[in-house]
Amino acid sequence: xxxxxxxxxxxxxxxxxxxxxxxxxxxxxxxxxxxxxxxxxxxxxxxxxxxxxxxxxxxxxxxxxxxxxxxxxxxxxxxxxxxxxxxxxxxxxxxxxxxxxxxxxxxxxxxxxxxxxxxxxxxxxxxxxxxxxxxxxxxxxxxxxxxxxxxxxxxxxxxxxxxxxxxxxxxxxxxxxxxxxxxxxxxxxxxxxxxxxxxxxxxxxxxxxxxxxxxxxxxxxxxxxxxxxxxxxxxxxxxxxxxxxxxxxxxxxxxxxxxxxxxxxxxxxxxxxxxxxxxxxxxxxxxxxxxxxxxxxx
Amino acid sequence: xxxxxxxxxxxxxxxxxxxxxxxxxxxxxxxxxxxxxxxxxxxxxxxxxxxxxxxxxxxxxxxxxxxxxxxxxxxxxxxxxxxxxxxxxxxxxxxxxxxxxxxxxxxxxxxxxxxxxxxxxxxxxxxxxxxxxxxxxxxxxxxxxxxxxxxxxxxxxxxxxxxxxxxxxxxxxxxxxxxxxxxxxxxxxxxxxxxxxxxxxxxxxxxxxxxxxxxxxxxxxxxxxxxxxxxxxxxxxxxxxxxxxxxxxxxxxxxxxxxxxxxxxxxxxxxxxxxxxxxxxxxxxxxxxxxxxxxxxxxxxxxxxxxxxxxxxxxxxxxxxxxxxxxxxxxxxxxxxxxxxxxxxxxxxxxxxxxxxxxxxxxxxxxxxxxxxxxxxxxxxxxxxxxxxxxxxxxxxxxxxxxxxxxxxxxxxxxxxxxxxxxxxxxxxxxxxxxxxxxxxxxxxxxxxxxxxxxxxxxxxxxxxxxxxxxxxxxxxxxxxxxxxxxxxxxxxxxxxxxxxxxxxxxxxxxxxxxxxxxxxxxxxxxxxxxxxxxxxxxxxxxxxxxxxxxxxxxxxxxxxxxxxxxxxxxxxxxxxxxxxxxxxxxxxxxxxxxxxxxxxxx
Numbered sequence: 008x009x010x011x012x013x014x015x016x017x018x019x020x021x022x023x024x025x026x027x028x029x030x031x032x033x034x035x036x037x038x039x040x041x042x043x044x045x046x047x048x049x050x051x052x053x054x055x056x057x058x059x060x061x062x063x064x065x066x067x068x069x070x071x072x073x074x075x076x077x078x079x080x081x082x083x084x085x086x087x088x089x090x091x092x093x094x095x096x097x098x099x100x101x102x103x104x105x106x107x108x109x110x111x112x113x114x115x116x117x118x119x120x121x122x123x124x125x126x127x128x129x130x131x132x133x134x135x136x137x138x139x140x141x142x143x144x145x146x147x148x149x150x151x152x153x154x155x156x157x158x159x160x161x162x163x164x165x166x167x168x169x170x171x172x173x174x175x176x177x178x179x180x181x182x183x184x185x186x187x188x189x190x191x192x193x194x195x196x197x198x199x200x201x202x203x204x205x206x207x208x209x210x211x212x213x214x215x216x217x218x219x220x221x222x223x224x225x226x227x228x229x230x231x232x233x234x235x236x237x238x239x240x241x242x243x244x245x246x247x248x249x250x251x252x253x254x255x256x257x258x259x260x261x262x263x264x265x266x267x268x269x270x271x272x273x274x275x276x277x278x279x280x281x282x283x284x285x286x287x288x289x290x291x292x293x294x295x296x297x298x299x300x301x302x303x304x305x
Numbered sequence: 306x307x308x309x310x311x312x313x314x315x316x317x318x319x320x321x322x323x324x325x326x327x328x329x330x331x332x333x334x335x336x337x338x339x340x341x342x343x344x345x346x347x348x349x350x351x352x353x354x355x356x357x358x359x360x361x362x363x364x365x366x367x368x369x370x371x372x373x374x375x376x377x378x379x380x381x382x383x384x385x386x387x388x389x390x391x392x393x394x395x396x397x398x399x400x401x402x403x404x405x406x407x408x409x410x411x412x413x414x415x416x417x418x419x420x421x422x423x424x425x426x427x428x429x430x431x432x433x434x435x436x437x438x439x440x441x442x443x444x445x446x447x448x449x450x451x452x453x454x455x456x457x458x459x460x461x462x463x464x465x466x467x468x469x470x471x472x473x474x475x476x477x478x479x480x481x482x483x484x485x486x487x488x489x490x491x492x493x494x495x496x497x498x499x500x501x502x503x504x505x506x507x508x509x510x511x512x513x514x515x516x517x518x519x520x521x522x523x524x525x526x527x528x529x530x531x532x533x534x535x536x537x538x539x540x541x542x543x544x545x546x547x548x549x550x551x552x553x554x555x556x557x558x559x560x561x562x563x564x565x566x567x568x569x570x571x572x573x574x575x576x577x578x579x580x581x582x583x584x585x586x587x588x589x590x591x592x593x594x595x596x597x598x599x600x601x602x603x604x605x606x607x608x609x610x611x612x613x614x615x616x617x618x619x620x621x622x623x624x625x626x627x628x629x630x631x632x633x634x635x636x637x638x639x640x641x642x643x644x645x646x647x648x649x650x651x652x653x654x655x656x657x658x659x660x661x662x663x664x665x666x667x668x669x670x671x672x673x674x675x676x677x678x679x680x681x682x683x684x685x686x687x688x689x690x691x692x693x694x695x696x697x698x699x700x701x702x703x704x705x706x707x708x709x710x711x712x713x714x715x716x717x718x719x720x721x722x723x724x725x726x727x728x729x730x731x732x733x734x735x736x737x738x739x740x741x742x743x744x745x746x747x748x749x750x751x752x753x754x755x756x757x758x759x760x761x762x763x764x765x766x767x768x769x770x771x772x773x774x775x776x777x778x779x780x781x782x783x784x785x786x787x788x789x790x791x792x793x794x795x796x797x798x799x800x801x802x803x804x805x806x807x808x809x810x811x812x813x814x815x816x817x818x819x820x821x822x823x824x825x826x827x828x829x830x831x832x833x834x835x836x837x838x839x840x841x842x843x844x845x846x847x848x849x850x851x852x853x854x855x856x857x858x859x860x861x862x863x864x865x866x867x868x869x870x871x872x873x874x875x876x877x878x879x880x881x882x883x884x885x886x887x888x889x890x891x892x893x894x895x896x897x898x899x900x901x902x903x904x905x906x907x908x
Contacts, residue, residue, distance in 0.1 A: 125829070125884055128801055132908020135801070146743050159906060160802035164762035164774025168788040169797035170908065174762035178743065178779060180750055181758045191750055198746045200739035256883040258834065262796065266837035267879040269796045270908040292908070295793035 109274060109288060109299065112281075113141050114231040115249035116224040121239040122255035122275075127159045129256035132170065133272050134205050134235045136292050136299060139172050141233050142202025147172065148195040150180045150188050154209035155239060170270075171297045176202075185214040193222060196232045204234045211241040220246030243277055251277040257289050260302070269293065271302065350539060351603065352485065354495060355520030356462075356502065357476040357510045358455075362403045362446065363417035364507045365454045371506075400438045403446040404431050414446035418508065451475065458505075459609060460667040463659075464707055465498060467616055468608040476524065478517045478606050495534035505665060511535070515542050517606050518597040522546065522553040542600025547573035554594060560587050572599065614651070615712040617641050624663045624704025631660075631705065635688060638710040639681040652677025652718030656684050660699065661707040668699060672752045675744045675780045677718040683745070690752040747779040756780060764788050769842060770803055770904065771869065798840075798877070800887040800905025806865045807902035810888060819899075821878065821888065826903055831880040838876030839890070844869075868902050877907065 111117050117137075121130040138147045149162065164174040180195070182188035185208055192206045204227075208215070215238070224247040227234045236248065243251060253275040259268035270292045276285050290299040358364065400420035404411045411431040423438040434441060459477055462469060465488075468480035481494060488494035495513050502509040512523035512535040519542050523535055526549050537545045546553075549572050551564045563586075569575050575583065576599060580592040596602035617638050625631060635658060646653055657671045672687040692699055751759045761782035767773045773789070791798065813830065814822035823832050873889040880886070885907035892899045 125882075128906035128908050129884070132801055135908065145739070148746070160800075160804040161776065162762070163770065163800055163803035163905060164764060165770060165789055165799035166797060166801040166803070166905070166907070167762070169791055169799050170801065174764070174774070174788065177762060178747060179760040179762065179776065180754065181760065182754065187754060191754060194750060194753075195746055198742050200742045201746070256885070258881070258883040259796070259879060259885070261835060262837075264837070265835050267796065267835050267877050267885055267907075270885070271883060273883075294797065 109276075109290060109301075111137050111141065111233065111235070112249055113233045114228060116220065116227050116234045116236060116247065118220075118236045118238065118243070118246055118248040118251040120241065120243045120251070120253045120277075121237070122253050122273075124158075124240045126255045127155070127239045129270075129272055130237050130239060130254040131159075131162075131207065132270050132292065133252075133254045133274065133290075134207075134237050135167065135170055135172050136270075137233075137235060138203040138205055139170070139297050140299075142176070144173075144176065145200065145202030146176045146178060147203050147205065148178045148180060148192070148201050149205045150182060150192045150195065150207065152185065152188050152208045153181055153183050155207045156181065158209060158239075169294070170292065171294045185212040189214060189219050189223070192234065192236075193226050196223065196226045196234050197230055199230045199232060201230075201232050204232055206234065206236045207239070208237065208241070209239050211244075215241070215244065215246075217246060220248060224248065248278075249281070250279045250283075253277055260291065350515060351480060351482040351605070352491065352513060352515065353517045353520040353606070354479040354481045354498060354511060354513045355472065355476060355517065355524040356479070356498065357472075357521075357524040358458075358502070358507050359475070359510060360415070360418055360508045361455065361475040362415040362451050363401055365451060366401070366444065368506050400425060400441040402431070402434060402441055402443050404443050405446040411443075414448075457665075457667075458502075458507075461661070461665045462498070462501070463667070464618075464661055464709075465494070467610070467612050467711070468606070470606040470608050472517070472521060476521065478520060480606055480608065481513070492534065492536050495536055499534050513537060514545075515539065515600045516597050516602070516604050518594070518604060519546055519600050522549055522598050526550055526553040537600075543576070546599045547571065547576055549598070551575070553598060554591075556587065556591075563587075613657075613711040613713050614715045615642055615645055615649075615653075616709060617645070617711075618707060618709045620707045621705070624701075624706045626701035626704040631699075631701070631708070632685075632689070634708050635710070636681070636685055638708065639685055639688075642710050642712055643679045643681045643684075646679050646712065646715065646718075647720075649715075650717060650719065651715040652679050653684070653712040653715050655713035656688070657711045657713050658688055659709040659711065660701075660705045661709070662701070663703045663706045666702065670695070670699070671713070672748075673714075673756060673780055674748045676741065677716040679718060687748060687752040690749060694753045751779065767845065769845060770799060771805075772845075774803075797907060800885075801908045803905040804903070807868050807889070807904045809865060810901040810903050812901045819890075821876065821890075821901065824888070824901060826886075831882075831884070831886075834879050834881045836876045836878045838878075839874035840876075842873050842875060842889075844871065865902070868900070875904070 119130055119134055121127050138149075151162070162179065167174050167177065178195075180191045182191055188206060188208055192204050195201055196204045220236075223234050223236065226232075243253065255273045257271040257273040259271045262268045268291075272290050272292075273287060274290060275287045276283060278285070289302040291302050292298075293300045398417075398419050400423045401417035402413045402420050402425060403415040405414040406412075413425060413427050413429045413431065413434055415427060416425050420434075420438065420441060423441070425434045425438060425441070431443060434443075455471055455475065455477070459469060459471055462477065462479065466479050466481050466484045468482075470478050472478045479498070481491070485491040485494045488497050491513055495511055499509055499511050502511075510524045510527075512520050512527065514520040514523055514537040519537070523537065523546065527535060551569060551572060551574075552561065553572065554561075556564070564575070572595070575595065580595075583591050583595070593602060597604050619634055619638060621634075625634065638658075639656075642653070642656075653674070654677055655671060655673045657669055660668045660670075662668070670688060670691050672684065672691050674684070674687070678684065747759050756778045759779045760776040761779045762774050763777050763782055764786045765772055765775055766786040777783075789799070808826065811825040812821055812823075813825055816822055820836065821833055823830060825831075868889075868891050871891045873891045875887060875889045878886045878888050886903055887905035887907060888901055888903050890899050890901050
């Protein structure tokens with residue numbers, strides 16, 4: 008765990024580009040520098056605000072009435088006007104404070120694979136959670152393959168709102184084919200006003216090659232827009248992504264009355280350019296704090 | 306010196322002539338304003354040009370066969386400048402008639418000019434026609450093809466005026482108010498229209514008058530109309546239309562016979578009669594009908610498309626075919642359009658570029674933006690994006706001889722200060738700038754993928770999940786209601802994915818109290834680990850349509866669609882592998898037992 012934390016923090020530099028022209032490389036280095044600076048400031052802020060006892064307290068009061076009210080007041084994210092800062096609700100982010108590699112790096116491409124066909128909704132939930140965390144109120148573009156819409160059903164506004172993603176901040180782009188999907192995502196990632204771009208693709212397609220992946224990674228590094236590339240019914244393939252994950256649904260923690268609880272995911276890190284070792288975690292989405300919470304699972 | 310002066314003078318003259326031509330070719334049609342300014346503020350007298358194609362089916366068939374015989378060209382083109390056969394009949398052509406069954410007997414629906422000279426008339430029985438002209442060729446009538454052909458003609462004739470309507474059968478009416486001076490007067494305009502129709506191989510009758518009905522009657526019931534366009538000078542409608550036969554009133558058979566028996570042969574015979582007695586004899590609408598034909602009462606046509614707020618045309622002396630030329634012309638048109646919009650304090654919402662090919666094919670490319678704009682470069686980029694994304698690319702053929710840019714929809718857009726770079730602006734403006742760039746992104750993606758592909762989720766005030774959130778094109782998205790409030794400690798109670806039609810689930814094991822223990826969905830068996838429910842959702846009786854009116858797609862089984870119209874008990878179900886489903890159980894009226902459906906999937 009500590010090992011992972013260290014590697015994640017030290018490895019926050021996005022991939023070094025070997026672009027042919029120096030100008031582009033300069034751009035990337037600049038973007039990397041900015042991303043690093045942002046990240047450091049972010050981390051410093053988080054550490055400064057919550058010392059360990061205070062953190063425990065914050066966790067303890069999560070389910071008290073006061074915390075509920077504050078969470079309700081901050082919803083929807085668009086309501087806190089001007090929330091375009093990258094740090095988001097910094098004080099209420101336990102997993103991020105712990106420096107978890109599952110905290111996806113902004114301004115990079117991340118591949119997220121569904122462990123099996125039936126884990127499509129889980130992997131979308133995982134991506135939506137990260138989109139909420141990274142975008143922090145900025146718009147989210149969700150490029151949706153038509154095939155995924157047929158198989159899983161279309162995204163439901165109430166469900167997204169229930170997860171904590173304001174549907175008003177979501178732009179849904181339907182694409183018939185994978186090249187259209189990738190083109191739309193690339194176009195969207197060029198706009199730095201966008202918080203996160205999610206790509207949902209169904210099936211293995213030739214269009215998902217190294218070139219496509221590298222293009223997306225470069226665009227993302229240049230504009231600072233995170234791209235989460237969700238692949239369902241496809242085997243993990245090599246690519247230029249900063250991290251690669253496999254996600255499956257996990258049994259939720261029961262609520263009183265033996266009711267199904269908050270969404271839980273079993274995530275496996277397959278590859279991380281920052282050097283984090285492959286491992287599996289069980290995460291639970293905490294809607295009130297809009298963050299993932301790690302579940303100790305023995 | 307002398308030579309130089311002469312050269313200068315001649316070049317000046319040439320430049321003046323060029324300017325004049327250029328001015329004529331850059332037509333901006335502001336219809337109402339134009340007409341009003343011509344007449345110094347008093348209500349403008351409108352002018353209508355009626356066209357009638359008396360042998361439309363025969364002309365269509367001849368064009369089709371000659372096109373496939375000569376060039377094999379696409380039949381979709383109107384092919385005006387293509388080597389069209391002369392309208393004059395070839396000497397050996399057999400009489401051609403179009404037949405359709407009427408009350409069990411084959412009757413002539415339309416005839417060709419040769420058949421007309423042979424004495425064949427529409428409504429004649431085919432057997433009688435064969436007796437008159439044994440060599441005749443009978444073809445089944447195809448009114449649908451005739452209509453499609455007429456619609457293509459309409460698109461092509463839109464180059465003369467933006468206001469035109471199809472005038473069945475086989476005719477159209479052009480509102481040419483304020484357009485005639487562009488062709489050098491009404492008679493030259495009518496001649497040009499007729500020339501265009503004749504070049505396309507069509508027989509045409511045209512007449513220009515003050516009301517659509519007068520123009521129609523003159524085009525269809527004046528014997529001499531085939532020779533030259535009939536232009537009724539302003540104010541003489543009554544005198545000219547008085548010479549028309551009473552058939553021009555197009556009354557029903559009975560009333561027509563009554564007039565004939567009374568010895569009233571021409572409109573002149575009834576124009577001066579008392580309108581009260583005419584109304585009591587021939588129906589209340591008879592005097593109005595008469596007044597419209599004689600030009601005493603003003604009436605308007607309903608154009609196929611509403612007149613756009615701003616239209617700019619480039620009529621080109623030579624057709625252009627190269628893409629860079631077309632793009633340069635478009636850029637110029639956009640510049641002019643945005644200038645005009647700026648003068649009006651407006652911004653465009655929808656821009657349509659119309660390309661008129663020399664052979665009569667018209668192609669329209671439309672882009673829409675979500676916020677009113679006057680940014681010519683932005684619209685240019687969107688148009689290029691759309692042109693590149695077309696499934697069948699823009700084919701210039703022999704070139705475009707006219708390009709039109711019309712701003713289909715405009716909204717107020719006050720002038721804003723520009724030039725301050727975004728870093729100097731306060732945070733609020735920065736957020737607005739971010740919002741604006743999201744609108745641009747949506748417009749660009751919509752131009753590339755189609756407007757139905759870029760969607761926003763909009764809340765609606767309904768407790769039913771399928772109505773509570775609807776997907777609308779991003780351009781049309783509006784905040785109607787707010788999203789459902791929730792308690793922060795609750796898990797999500799609505800699924801992340803919702804099926805359009807609930808999918809049936811086979812319940813394998815059910816507890817005695819009706820709870821689901823095991824079910825099969827998509828050939829996979831799921832064991833229920835835990836469930837929460839039921840949450841009962843009743844149909845909205847104040848909105849439910851009768852069964853026969855409810856839209857039902859044939860692809861989905863009737864039962865699945867029916868399940869949305871009955872009372873549903875929803876359960877949040879988790880299986881042993883941690884997958885969460887939103888299932889419901891409902892009793893369908895004619896099914897023996899309650900049935901289970903899956904409506905959504907939780908994260």
